[in-house]
Amino acid sequence: MTTRGDTRPTRLEATESLKSLIKTYYDDLFRAAAEGRPSVWLNVGVPCEFFYAMDVFPFYPENYGAACGAMKLTPKLSAIAEAHGFSADLCSYIRTTLGTVFSGEGPYGQLPRPTVQVSAMNSCVAIMVWWRAVERHWGIPTFVLDTPLVREDSTGINLDYVESEVLRMLSWVEEGTGRTMDMERLREVVRLSNEGKDLWAEVLDLRRARPCPITAADIFTHMFPMVALRGTPHYVSHLRALRDEVKARVDEGFAAVPDERYRLLWDNLPPWFDLRIFGDLAQRGVNFVIDTYTQAWGPRYMGTIDADNPVRSFAGYMGAGFLNVQIGKRLELLTELVRDYEVDGVVFHSDRSCKPFSLVQVELRNQLLERAGVPGVLLEGDHNDPNLFDRERAMGRLDSFLEVIDSGRA
Amino acid sequence: MSGGSNSASGSPATGSPASGVRALARFRAVAADPLAELAAAKERTGLMAVGYFDSYLPEELIMAHGVLPYRVAVTGREDLRSGEFIQGFACPASRDLLDQALRGDLVLLDGALFTRYCDSLRGVFAVWDSEKLTPYVDFVRYPTVTNTVSAVKYLAAELREVSARMAKALDAPADERRLLEAAAACNRKRALVAELAARRASRDLALSGADYLAVLVAATTMTPDEFTSELSALLAWPPPGEPGDALPVVLSGTTFDNVSLAASIEAAGLYLIADDLATGSRWYGVNVETATLAAGEGSGMYADPWEALAHAYLTRPPCSVKEPSSPRADHLISQVRRSRAAGVLFYLTKFCDSEQAEWPYLRDRLAAEGIPAFMVEGEQKGAGSGGLQTRLEAFREQIEMSGDEL
Numbered sequence: 001m002t003t004r005g006d007t008r009p010t011r012l013e014a015t016e017s018l019k020s021l022i023k024t025y026y027d028d029l030f031r032a033a034a035e036g037r038p039s040v041w042l043n044v045g046v047p048c049e050f051f052y053a054m055d056v057f058p059f060y061p062e063n064y065g066a067a068c069g070a071m072k073l074t075p076k077l078s079a080i081a082e083a084h085g086f087s088a089d090l091c092s093y094i095r096t097t098l099g100t101v102f103s104g105e106g107p108y109g110q111l112p113r114p115t116v117q118v119s120a121m122n123s124c125v126a127i128m129v130w131w132r133a134v135e136r137h138w139g140i141p142t143f144v145l146d147t148p149l150v151r152e153d154s155t156g157i158n159l160d161y162v163e164s165e166v167l168r169m170l171s172w173v174e175e176g177t178g179r180t181m182d183m184e185r186l187r188e189v190v191r192l193s194n195e196g197k198d199l200w201a202e203v204l205d206l207r208r209a210r211p212c213p214i215t216a217a218d219i220f221t222h223m224f225p226m227v228a229l230r231g232t233p234h235y236v237s238h239l240r241a242l243r244d245e246v247k248a249r250v251d252e253g254f255a256a257v258p259d260e261r262y263r264l265l266w267d268n269l270p271p272w273f274d275l276r277i278f279g280d281l282a283q284r285g286v287n288f289v290i291d292t293y294t295q296a297w298g299p300r301y302m303g304t305i306d307a308d309n310p311v312r313s314f315a316g317y318m319g320a321g322f323l324n325v326q327i328g329k330r331l332e333l334l335t336e337l338v339r340d341y342e343v344d345g346v347v348f349h350s351d352r353s354c355k356p357f358s359l360v361q362v363e364l365r366n367q368l369l370e371r372a373g374v375p376g377v378l379l380e381g382d383h384n385d386p387n388l389f390d391r392e393r394a395m396g397r398l399d400s401f402l403e404v405i406d407s408g409r410a
Numbered sequence: 411m412s413g414g415s416n417s418a419s420g421s422p423a424t425g426s427p428a429s430g431v432r433a434l435a436r437f438r439a440v441a442a443d444p445l446a447e448l449a450a451a452k453e454r455t456g457l458m459a460v461g462y463f464d465s466y467l468p469e470e471l472i473m474a475h476g477v478l479p480y481r482v483a484v485t486g487r488e489d490l491r492s493g494e495f496i497q498g499f500a501c502p503a504s505r506d507l508l509d510q511a512l513r514g515d516l517v518l519l520d521g522a523l524f525t526r527y528c529d530s531l532r533g534v535f536a537v538w539d540s541e542k543l544t545p546y547v548d549f550v551r552y553p554t555v556t557n558t559v560s561a562v563k564y565l566a567a568e569l570r571e572v573s574a575r576m577a578k579a580l581d582a583p584a585d586e587r588r589l590l591e592a593a594a595a596c597n598r599k600r601a602l603v604a605e606l607a608a609r610r611a612s613r614d615l616a617l618s619g620a621d622y623l624a625v626l627v628a629a630t631t632m633t634p635d636e637f638t639s640e641l642s643a644l645l646a647w648p649p650p651g652e653p654g655d656a657l658p659v660v661l662s663g664t665t666f667d668n669v670s671l672a673a674s675i676e677a678a679g680l681y682l683i684a685d686d687l688a689t690g691s692r693w694y695g696v697n698v699e700t701a702t703l704a705a706g707e708g709s710g711m712y713a714d715p716w717e718a719l720a721h722a723y724l725t726r727p728p729c730s731v732k733e734p735s736s737p738r739a740d741h742l743i744s745q746v747r748r749s750r751a752a753g754v755l756f757y758l759t760k761f762c763d764s765e766q767a768e769w770p771y772l773r774d775r776l777a778a779e780g781i782p783a784f785m786v787e788g789e790q791k792g793a794g795s796g797g798l799q800t801r802l803e804a805f806r807e808q809i810e811m812s813g814d815e816l
Contacts, residue, residue, distance in 0.1 A: 085770030087787075089499075089761055121554045124529050125731050128554070129767035132735065136771055144733040146561065148551035148568075149526040157571065158551055161564040168560070326549070327536040352499050355763070359500050359533025363540050378497075 009215045009256045009282050014222070014242040021238055022067075022224055026108055032057040033112030038177035041114040041134070044296075045122035045321050046145065047314050049193050049231040049305075050170065053186035054179045059114060060228050061130070065093035068100070069272030069384035071107055078385065080105065086133070091353040092384035094130040101134055113138050116176040118169055122147040122324035124356045141176050145169045147318050151326045154319025163315035170311075183310075189231035190307040199239035200226060201299045206246045207289050208341050211255035212263065213246050216288035217278040218256070220270045226297040261285030262402055263342055267292045267334070267364070267376075268349035268357045269383035274391065284402065290341040292333060296322035300333060323356045330360060331367055338374045345405050346376035347398070352388050375408065377401040430647030433640040434621060441483075441624035441669050444631040448480050448518050451633055458520040458580060461544065463507055463534075464527040465665070465693045466552060466729075468719050469630065471569055472523070473592035475582040480519065481630035481689075482507055483667035486791050489513065495537045501761040502789035503665060504530035511543040521546030521580060523572070528731050528764060546579045548572055556724040556732050565720035566713075589715055593698040595634035602641045603629055603694040609645070611684050611749035616651040617644075619661065619682020620673040626690050627667050656681035657806045660745045662772070663757040664688045664729060664765060670793040675755070678802035684749035686742040688729050698722040730764035738768070739775045746781050752809050753782035755802075760789050782809050 032039050039057035042048065048058040068074055074092055077099025082088055084102055086095060104110035117140050119131040128144055135142040145165050150158055174180050203222075206213060222242060229235035249256075266288040271277065278288060295301060301322050306313035318324070337343065346368060348361040365376035379397060382388035440447045452459055459478040462469065469479035484506045492500075492508040510516050522544040524535040539547050550572050553561040577583040603625065609615040610622060617625075625644075629637055661682045666672070666689070672682060685691050699711070699718045712718040727741035728734065746754060754776055758765050769785055776783045784805040786798060 085773060087758075087766035087769075090763060090766055094767070124763075125526075125554075126529065126763045126767070128733060129730065129764050133767060133771070144555055146553050146555040146733075148553055148564075149532060149549075150551055151549060157564060157567040161553075161560060164560050165555075168558070327540060350497055355500070355529035355533060359496055359530065360536040362495050362497065363537055367540065 009217070009279060012214065012218050012242070012245055014238070014245050015218065017238060017241065018222060018224065021229070021234060024234070025228060029057060029059055030108075030112060038115040038179060039112065040173065040177070041117040041131070041140075043119045043123060043127045043131070044227050045120040045127075045147070045318060045324070046118050047230070047317070048228060049186065049189045049310070049314070050181070051173075052231045053189045054173065054177070054181050056115070056173065056177050056179050058228065059111075061097045062093055063224055063227055064100075064106075064111070065096045065384060066223075066272045068096045068106060070275065072273050072386065073106065074273065074384045075387060077103075077105065091124075091126045091130070092382055092388070093353060094126060094133070096384055097130070098133055101137055114140055116140065116173060117142040118145060118173065119143075120145040120147050120318055121149075122318050122321040124323065124354070126355075143169050143172050145318075147321070147324055149324055149326070150320055152320070152329045153325075154316055159312075159316055159319055162319040163312050166311050166315050166318070186310055187307045190305050190310050192233065192236050193231040194304050194307070196225075196230060196235045196239045197297065197299070197302055197304070199236070199243045200297060202243050203239070203246050204290070204294060204298050206243075206250050209250045210263075210342070211253070211257065211260040212287050212289040213249035213254055213256055215256045215278050215282065216266050216270065216291055217275040219291065219294055220275065223294065226294070230297075257282040257285065257287035259285050260287050262405060263287060263289045263344050265290050265292070265334070265337055265341065265343045265346045266349065267346060267361065268351045269293055269354060270349070271381050271386075271389055272384055273386045274389065277391070277394070280395070281398065284399075286398075286402070288347070290337050290343065292330075292337070295333060295337075300336075327360045327363060331364055331371070334364060334368050335372050338368070338372050343374060345401060346374060347401070348376055348378045350378045350380050352380075352382045353384060375401070375404055377404075425643050425647060427647045429643040431649050433644040434617075434649050436640055437624045437628045437644070438621065438669075440631050441627040441667075444480075444483050444627060445515060445518065447628075447631050448478070451478055452518055455633070458582065459518060460521040460523060460546070460576070460580075461516060461519040462523045463531060464525045464552075465630075465689050466527065466723055466726075467523055467525055467550060468569070468723050470589060470592040470596055470698065470719055471573060472576075473595075473634075474573065474584040474586075474589035475576055475580065476585065476588060477520070477580065477582055478633065479630070482510065482516065482522075483627050483631070484665060484790050485510060486668040486671065488791060495541070496533055499761050500533050501528070501530040501759050502791065503759050503762075504528070504534045506790065507531075508534045508537060511538060516544065519544045521548070521576070523548055523550060525550045525552040527552075527729075528762070530761065546576070548575055548579070553724070554731070554733050556728055557734060562717060562720045562724055563713075565724060566716035569716050569720060586715065589719075590700065592634075593700050593715075593719065595638070597697050597700060599629060599634045599638045599641070600694045600696055602638055602645065606641065606645060607684065607691060607694065608748075611745075615645070615648045617648065618651070618673070619676055620669050622682065622685075623666060623672045624669050626687070627669070629694075630689070654681075657753075657809060658683035658749060658751045660684045660686055660742065660749060660751045660754045661757060662686035662742055662754050664759060664762060666690075666757060666790070668790050671788075671790065674793045674799065675802060678799050679806045680755065680802060682755075683751055684745045686738075686745050686754070691745055692727040692729065692738075692741065696722050696726050730768040735768065739772055742772060743776070743779055743781070746776075746779075753784065753805070755805070756783060756785040758785055758787045760787055782812070
């Protein structure tokens with residue numbers, strides 16, 4: 001496989017403004033703590049909209065973990081967690097965050113202790129035990145919001161149950177923080193959230209263009225506001241700027257990867273510590289024009305939250321969240337994406353730290369090939385721990401995979 | 411050591427001293443080849459069989475349909491054919507279940523019922539369902555939260571829905587009378603296992619830990635009535651034996667079906683006198699309130715029999731995959747206290763996230779009580795390695811030298 005000169009993709013201008021957005025967010029987190037305002041730790045399956053409406057600052061340790069991963073801090077922080085008895089086989093987000101909690105080490109120093117914690121069961125069991133470890137170490141009151149795993153949709157008794165769980169959680173948070181839910185404010189937050197989500201959907205849709213205007217590294221970098229800022233004015237303005245920039249690129253026929261020869265799909269979280277891999281692959285004419293992870297906040301999963309009935313509507317989203325459904329819905333999504341984005345092949349990142357995402361990938365690869373005729377390859381790695389990612393081997397496998405695609409074309 | 415007396419659960423003492431020996435031999439045989447037992451039961455009864463994997467799943471649900479329940483035990487066999495379908499970082503116990511199905515060992519099953527006990531088992535379900543590894547396969551949307559009224563009501567409603575689907579798929583409608591009988595029969599057998607555990611803990615009955623685990627495997631393999639009959643005989647006429655000078659410890663973990671591995675652990679000079687296992691002491695305390703079942707819908711403290719069933723299973727001592735989990739530590743400590751064990755041996759199955767994350771907390775809780783704890787990690791394979799033996803011997807010597815007497 002030949003490398004094609006200096007063809008590293010041009011970064012988005014929106015990425016620069018994202019940096020100040022993240023800085024402001026962390027400043028706000030520390031300011032809230034200093035001023036004694038309540039805060040909450042959430043997993044990504046719990047909508048931040050509720051908490052913005054209650055004026056309880058939402059913080060996502062998964063986001064923090066990814067940031068530490070990108071800064072290559074996981075091995076150091078993980079070693080601290082392991083010294084406390086936590087297995088090196090545990091999710092690298094867990095090890096990373098617990099390393100900070102136990103030691104105060106990390107990019108921002110010690111994180112402020114939250115007033116309360118909420119985790120939902122709509123991603124993995126590991127989330128619950130992660131929050132539990134923080135609860136025990138810091139003595140933080142913790143709520144587990146039950147969202148039983150479903151096959152495809154949360155309806156009937158399941159939706160009723162999840163809705164009752166959301167209501168139970170809101171009462172619990174009100175009691176624990178002294179704040180009350182302002183339903184009128186929630187409706188406004190939801191309106192902003194929907195507006196931003198629609199802009200996000202446009203960005204995802206613009207990636208269908210040939211050539212694709214952005215790279216996987218671009219879109220993964222912009223996950224932060226989708227997770228932590230939904231429903232805020234900053235979120236909408238940032239996504240509008242992102243959408244405008246991506247749209248301008250499409251209008252100009254801009255190619256994020258010059259000589260785009262392979263349009264691939266990335267399944268699962270990326271290796272945060274090595275987003276450069278996408279740039280290196282661009283030099284082989286590869287662009288990951290779409291991925292599954294960012295779909296979790298896209299129209300196919302999140303839909304439009306009903307501002308007039310937000311609790312029920314969010315319950316439906318949480319109950320059938322991206323990782324709370326079975327293989328059938330994942331296959332359906334993949335089939336649609338490879339069709340809509342004219343994908344040549346799928347790279348299944350077999351992520352040691354994300355069992356729910358990963359442990360169906362062999363089956364998905366086989367069924368997708370049968371159903372859509374699109375080949376796939378499993379790439380062993382991890383979203384945060386570079387010690388679990390053999391880059392040289394991965395690049396070798398990807399080169400072989402590109403040859404498979406070439407031979408299919410021939 | 412008692413002999414020929416009535417058991418605490420009121421089972422009559424029948425037979426002779428030889429019947430206890432025969433019962434133990436039967437349990438050992440069942441644990442060694444549970445599928446042979448299933449084959450015999452199917453042939454004898456002419457009934458269908460549905461397998462399950464998670465001890466939170468009420469076997470009474472299956473029995474209510476006139477179908478044999480069969481908990482698929484982990485075999486510990488070396489077999490990597492599941493590697494063609496699922497990655498190696500799925501926990502080996504889950505992969506073992508998939509291996510059995512892929513080998514064709516489970517052809518006697520007419521169906522399988524899954525829950526999301528853990529993230530690995532959920533992955534196994536995806537493969538099982540996609541590959542149609544049993545003619546009927548279904549998924550119970552099981553709650554994680556166990557201590558709310560809404561969780562009980564939700565699980566009851568979910569069990570009703572699963573029951574309706576099972577009735578249709580297997581052409582085997584549920585029958586409330588059978589549900590009542592199933593709950594009563596399962597209560598009886600669980601109470602007898604509890605009695606066995608209590609008598610072992612009090613040194614009234616010197617069954618080895620390996621044999622005790624064989625009884626646990628048999629408990630969810632044999633038909634309840636037959637199991638109850640055999641265990642009654644064993645309790646009435648326990649085979650002679652003494653624990654000797656082995657160090658008594660509590661075995662803690664999730665599922666532990668590998669009798670050979672248990673024997674290997676005991677060969678290192680440990681005596682597994684009690685347990686904190688999902689299929690042991692965290693299971694046998696389940697007692698479905700059958701008075702409500704008998705009285706019919708709307709009576710007693712539950713709206714209907716399904717609620718009684720749901721409540722009984724949700725309120726058992728929790729596994730680390732459930733919330734809240736803190737009662738688990740209290741339960742474990744109580745097992746140590748009542749058995750006067752010298753320590754706790756944790757057997758963590760590799761890649762078991764919830765147990766790995768729970769270990770530091772349980773270790774510290776035990777330390778605060780002055781109870782030594784030791785952790786080994788493994789794949790539930792074979793009979794254990796020489797390295798394991800050496801580590802266990804070191805654990806035993808460490809406790810003996812420290813002179814801890816609990």
